[in-house]
Amino acid sequence: MEGVIDAHTRDLLTRRPGFDWTVTEFVRVVDARLPPRVFRRHCPELDAGVTTPSGVPVALQLLGSDPGALATNAEQALRLGAIAVDLNFGCPAKLVNRHDGGASLLRDPRRVRAAVAAVHAAVGSEIPVTAKIRLGFSHRRLALDCARAAEDGGAAQLVVHARTRDEGYRPPAHWEWVGRIRRHLRIPVVANGDIWSLEDYWKARTLSGCRDVMLGRGALADPWLAPRIRHWLATGEQLAATPWQARAKVLADFAALQRTTLPERVVTSLIKQWLNHMRQRDAEAARRFQALKRINDLETLLAGLGCKEPEPECNDLALA
Ligand SMILES: Cc1cc2nc3c(=O)[nH]c(=O)nc-3n(C[C@H](O)[C@H](O)[C@H](O)COP(=O)(O)O)c2cc1C
Numbered sequence: 001m002e003g004v005i006d007a008h009t010r011d012l013l014t015r016r017p018g019f020d021w022t023v024t025e026f027v028r029v030v031d032a033r034l035p036p037r038v039f040r041r042h043c044p045e046l047d048a049g050v051t052t053p054s055g056v057p058v059a060l061q062l063l064g065s066d067p068g069a070l071a072t073n074a075e076q077a078l079r080l081g082a083i084a085v086d087l088n089f090g091c092p093a094k095l096v097n098r099h100d101g102g103a104s105l106l107r108d109p110r111r112v113r114a115a116v117a118a119v120h121a122a123v124g125s126e127i128p129v130t131a132k133i134r135l136g137f138s139h140r141r142l143a144l145d146c147a148r149a150a151e152d153g154g155a156a157q158l159v160v161h162a163r164t165r166d167e168g169y170r171p172p173a174h175w176e177w178v179g180r181i182r183r184h185l186r187i188p189v190v191a192n193g194d195i196w197s198l199e200d201y202w203k204a205r206t207l208s209g210c211r212d213v214m215l216g217r218g219a220l221a222d223p224w225l226a227p228r229i230r231h232w233l234a235t236g237e238q239l240a241a242t243p244w245q246a247r248a249k250v251l252a253d254f255a256a257l258q259r260t261t262l263p264e265r266v267v268t269s270l271i272k273q274w275l276n277h278m279r280q281r282d283a284e285a286a287r288r289f290q291a292l293k294r295i296n297d298l299e300t301l302l303a304g305l306g307c308k309e310p311e312p313e314c315n316d317l318a319l320a
Pocket of ligand 1: 003
């Protein structure tokens with residue numbers, strides 16, 4: 001997630017078993033071949049086995065509309081060691097769409113196909129090319145055509161964010177539409193959108209019929225969501241709700257990782273950004289956010305979160 005989930009966040013979110021793979025923030029492709037440093041900035045894991053420190057693979061995501069430029073940059077990514085290239089046809093940002101990127105291609109399935117086919121021709125014999133779409137731009141009438149276009153272009157897997165671009169992030173996510181798409185495709189289809197809890201996970205799976213789901217904001221709101229799902233699948237047992245101390249420990253670890261490269265001021269706002277995601281689903285996080293949102297000093301912020309001396313037992317959650 002652009003501006004939100006970087007390599008440090010991926011590291012923290014994959015420390016406990018839960019995720020099978022992760023995707024970088026998008027690398028914006030316009031025309032020229034981007035220099036290696038751009039790829040390494042988005043995906044520092046390129047120099048570390050292209051996995052998170054705990055061994056979860058990282059796919060590199062490209063966003064653009066020009067098939068030739070996407071192909072050239074996919075080649076560059078491959079040369080730098082990428083193990084999978086994901087193409088973003090879901091971004092709803094006005095600026096991105098105005099420049100003809102992200103979800104704007106969903107208005108014409110032929111363009112989705114051309115982009116995927118060009119990248120597949122460039123790297124598809126070496127590494128998988130995957131794609132991410134929404135259900136459409138303003139309506140869902142082209143949802144299946146866009147999905148088929150990605151498959152025909154050579155995508156090895158398709159993630160479907162179960163909303164149109166115009167629906168933004170507004171609930172509900174239309175998981176049953178992901179099921180319609182899945183039934184017509186041969187490649188694996190992954191359901192995405194509004195999975196915040198184990199119950200949502202199960203509903204999304206049931207309505208879409210997909211074996212796999214992709215988590216976005218839900219994993220930030222509850223860093224134990226993926227482990228919670230994994231644990232339940234493996235044992236049928238439900239983990240207890242994530243206690244505040246465990247969340248605070250994640251934020252403290254995040255601050256320590258970010259401080260190795262970023263100034264205190266930037267780290268302070270990143271911590272507040274993550275806390276803002278947590279507060280959507282947690283009353284204690286909401287209370288702390290309200291009390292701390294104007295604090296601009298990192299030490300005071302961490303103290304206010306109660307994570308000056310993180311509790312070691314926060315690493316594990318008890319069973320419910
Ligand atoms: C701030 C923000 C940044 C995002 N950046 C990306 C991105 O770079 N690439 C991408 O494929 N999706 C991106 N997304 C979309 C999410 O990956 C996901 O598809 C969407 O939020 C719906 O899933 P969720 O309800 O689980 O969050 C972003 C979403 C948000 C809110």
